[in-house]
Amino acid sequence: MRSSVVHTLKGFNRRQWLVLAAFLLVLGFTTFHAYRLVSRAVYWHYHQDEQIQGWMSVRYVAHSYRVPPHILYQALGLPYRPPDRRPLQEIARAQNRSLDEVRAILMDAIVHARPPYPPPPPPPPDKGGPP
Amino acid sequence: MTEQLLGLLSNYGLPALFLILTIASAGIPLPVTLLLIACGSFVAQGEIGFWQVLVVSMVGAITGDQLGYFLGRWGGRRVVLRVTQRFGGALMIERAEAYARRWGGVGVFLSRWLLTPLGPWVNLTSGIAGYSWPRFLFWDVLGEALWVVLYVGLGKLFSDRVSALADLLGNLTWVIVGVLAAAILGWKLLRYFRGGDDAPEQAEKAEEATKAYTPATEG
Numbered sequence: 001m002r003s004s005v006v007h008t009l010k011g012f013n014r015r016q017w018l019v020l021a022a023f024l025l026v027l028g029f030t031t032f033h034a035y036r037l038v039s040r041a042v043y044w045h046y047h048q049d050e051q052i053q054g055w056m057s058v059r060y061v062a063h064s065y066r067v068p069p070h071i072l073y074q075a076l077g078l079p080y081r082p083p084d085r086r087p088l089q090e091i092a093r094a095q096n097r098s099l100d101e102v103r104a105i106l107m108d109a110i111v112h113a114r115p116p117y118p119p120p121p122p123p124p125p126d127k128g129g130p131p
Numbered sequence: 132m133t134e135q136l137l138g139l140l141s142n143y144g145l146p147a148l149f150l151i152l153t154i155a156s157a158g159i160p161l162p163v164t165l166l167l168i169a170c171g172s173f174v175a176q177g178e179i180g181f182w183q184v185l186v187v188s189m190v191g192a193i194t195g196d197q198l199g200y201f202l203g204r205w206g207g208r209r210v211v212l213r214v215t216q217r218f219g220g221a222l223m224i225e226r227a228e229a230y231a232r233r234w235g236g237v238g239v240f241l242s243r244w245l246l247t248p249l250g251p252w253v254n255l256t257s258g259i260a261g262y263s264w265p266r267f268l269f270w271d272v273l274g275e276a277l278w279v280v281l282y283v284g285l286g287k288l289f290s291d292r293v294s295a296l297a298d299l300l301g302n303l304t305w306v307i308v309g310v311l312a313a314a315i316l317g318w319k320l321l322r323y324f325r326g327g328d329d330a331p332e333q334a335e336k337a338e339e340a341t342k343a344y345t346p347a348t349e350g
Contacts, residue, residue: 008324016323023316030309037302044295053294055133055169057141063176064291085141085178089134 052103054089061088061106067113070123075109076102080123133162137169145183149191156195157202158251164282164304165297171286172293181287188279189272192243196254196271203258235262236270243274244281246308 012020050064058076062069070080076091078084084091092102113120139147148170155161167188174181235257242253257267282300289296 005324008326012323019316019319019323023313023320026309026312026316030306030313033302033305033309037299037306040295040298040302044292044299050292050294053133055137055165057137059176059178060169060172060293063172064293066291087134087137087141090138 052088052106054092054099055087057085057087058091058106059083059085061110065110067110068120068123071109071113071120072106075105133165136161136166140166140170144179145187148184149187149194152188152191153195153198156192156250156254157198158195158255162297164247164301165293167279167282168286168293168297168300171283171288172290174283175287175290181283184283185279188283189275192275192279193268193271196243196250196275197268199251199254200258200264200267203255204261204264205258207255207259208261232260232262235260236266239267239270240274243271244278245304246311247278247304248308 052061056064058072058078059069062072069083073080073084076095078091086094088102088106089099092099095102111117136151139151148166151161151166152163155163170179170184170188173179174184238253239257239262242249285296285300286293
């Protein structure tokens with residue numbers, strides 16, 4: 001069996017070697033993505049919170065972390081109404097902060113809005129309710 | 132890149148979504164999977180309307196696909212002819228065109244929503260192969276509708292896990308593409324090991340079959 005495989009391989013022309021090389025490359029590529037798929041699925045299964053990223057808006061972070069949006073707007077010194085829809089990267093740039101700083105501010109506000117801390121107060125009436 | 136695209140979406144709304152999807156479907160690689168899922172999440176948060184997103188995304192993606200198709204049909208064919216006249220390989224091109232005509236509809240449909248990385252290539256080769264435009268449009272609309280509803284719907288359903296979902300779907304798509312490519316190449320290799328795939332008689336037979344098939348399927 002093994003000798004017949006070697007014999008066939010020895011008789012391969014250039015095109016057949018190319019097909020074999022492409023097959024091995026595709027196998028490697030597929031294995032890599034399958035591994036990533038499984039490892040990420042396991043990761044997301046055990047991690048409820050997504051890492052805050054530059055593309056996210058303040059409202060999305062509040063929605064994802066299940067905290068009231070006004071506390072995050074307050075933490076960043078932004079008005080609650082009308083809601084600021086810019087991505088965090090743009091907000092950071094406008095405030096001359098790094099994205100890491102913005103992330104740290106938001107995480108601090110999120111931690112203080114969750115147990116064991118008392119629930120955050122409702123948004124101030126002069127700044128309006130949820131839009 | 133994602134930040135800039137979502138920035139455009141927040142600043143300019145649906146016209147930006149239309150433009151981004153048109154450009155991406157025409158073949159410029161942009162992270163539109165994340166964009167559509169994020170749109171689904173925005174819909175869940177009440178920031179944009181569900182039907183508006185569906186219609187604008189579909190029209191944008193279909194417009195981009197048509198650009199790719201007609202680029203292949205009007206520009207690509209001339210380039211391919213010039214290359215084959217100078218360097219040969221006309222037979223291979225003919226066979227590829229015949230296959231594109233034969234599997235065109237299924238290929239177009241699947242590359243819209245399941246094998247999305249292949250989409251722009253399928254647009255170009257369908258145009259080059261002269262695949263019937265009404266049929267291309269039919270499968271394109273069907274596939275893009277499914278793609279948009281699927282991704283925006285998933286984004287709406289898992290509106291608080293956009294990154295995770297985009298990450299998993301991105302990897303899953305590449306695994307499906309890889310498994311299909313590995314199956315095709317593996318089948319070819321198996322035929323080599325069993326002997327005779329490249330035998331001249333078989334190549335001639337395949338060529339004859341292709342020629343016989345071509346006139347009957349042209350739309």
